[in-house]
Amino acid sequence: MSRFAENPEDAPHFLGHRERLKTRFRDQGGDAMADYELLELILFQAVPRRDTKPLAKALIARFGTFSDVLAAPEARLVEVPGIGPSVATHLKLVHAAATRYARGAVRQRPLLGSWSAVIDYCRAAMAYEEKEKFRILFLDRKNVLIADEVQQVGTVDHTPVYPREVMKRALELSATAIVLVHNHPSGDPTPSRADIDMTKTIVEIAQPLGIAVHDHIIVGRQGHASFRALKLI
Structure with a gap:
């Protein structure tokens, strides 16, 4: 059992925020979320022990939109404070997955x-x-x-x-x-x-x-x- 389970008051404030965001995504889907919120969800996996909202907002501020963030080159992503090589690679993986999914929709059909x-x-x-x-x-x-x-x-x-x-x-x-x-x-x-x-x-x-x-x-x-x-x- 983690010490956070034993002493909930010791848990970082962002853990509750993460659960609320995940619940909203499950209940309402991605269309109900702002660009930075969807980006937060993606960053949860790459940044497990930090509040990802500031990172998500910084990325949107730098590049403009959710799509722009995912499409940005790794060299530019790591220019954003708090975005290291592993986080940049994770974002590029999501972009590659989205492109592969879109490609699948045009294969094997007229x-x-x-x-x-x-x-x-x-x-x-x-x-x-x-x-x-x-x-x-x-x-x-x-x-x-x-x-x-x-x-x-x-x-x-x-x-x-x-x-x-x-x-x-x-x-x-x-x-x-x-x-x-x-x-x-x-x-x-x-x-x-x-x-x-x-x-x-x-x-x-x-x-x-x-x-x-x-x-x-x-x-x-x-x-x-x-x-x-x-x-x-």
């Missing part, structure tokens, strides 16, 4: 029938990256995902894309359709002139090869943009 899951996955995987990444989802004749690959990693505002290399990889995988995806670290998903021109070139090369370009999705902290919805494809 992508065009679960488009919201595709968007959720793309945002989870890329929206908070600090460098531009160009990703391709390769699909078979039934529009089921064959492969999901990051083709290029660029700078904060540019990623080099080589349309012929895109088509070469699609042919290697026997893909009959592709979805292009990239992120804008600025947060604004609005397509640039370069984005539009590059997409047009890929579509022109793909057509005679019998490969459909279903969409080009740009994701950012402020949302996403679909070339198909914008009638740019």
